[in-house]
Amino acid sequence: MVARLLRVRWEEELDSGYVAAARARGLSPRRVLWVHTLRNAAGPLCTAVGLSLPALVGGAVVVEQVFGWPGLGTVMVQAIGARDLPLLAGVNLLLALLVSLGGLLSDLLWMALDPRVRGT
Numbered sequence: 694m695v696a697r698l699l700r701v702r703w704e705e706e707l708d709s710g711y712v713a714a715a716r717a718r719g720l721s722p723r724r725v726l727w728v729h730t731l732r733n734a735a736g737p738l739c740t741a742v743g744l745s746l747p748a749l750v751g752g753a754v755v756v757e758q759v760f761g762w763p764g765l766g767t768v769m770v771q772a773i774g775a776r777d778l779p780l781l782a783g784v785n786l787l788l789a790l791l792v793s794l795g796g797l798l799s800d801l802l803w804m805a806l807d808p809r810v811r812g813t
Contacts, residue, residue: 698741702734709733736803736810743799746791 706712707730715725754766765784772780804810 694745695738695742699734699738702737703730706730706734732806735806739799739802739806740796743795743797743802744792746795747788750788750791 707726712725712729715729716722720729750765753764754769756762757764757766758770765787769781769784771777772784
């Protein structure tokens, strides 16, 4: 998913006017590709990766159950089985904090990559 998103965004950036202007100025194709287009294409990619943390945790639950590794997923499954609502609420709170932290980190990374975002 990440590679496809980057490819689509990269192709959109390659069709933009500033890329044609950079090529007209005589910049090397490698510099145009890596410096000019990658920075602009990486912003939505950072957001997608940062907000994919819930999917990683959901996959961890399956892996923990299959291989018998103790972890947060196992704690969550045991809390559901035992109807331990305070523990389940705590796990959900932790997961919500992780998702929020992932969104914050992706926004900070996007700000570092794209200076146009800093002013908004």
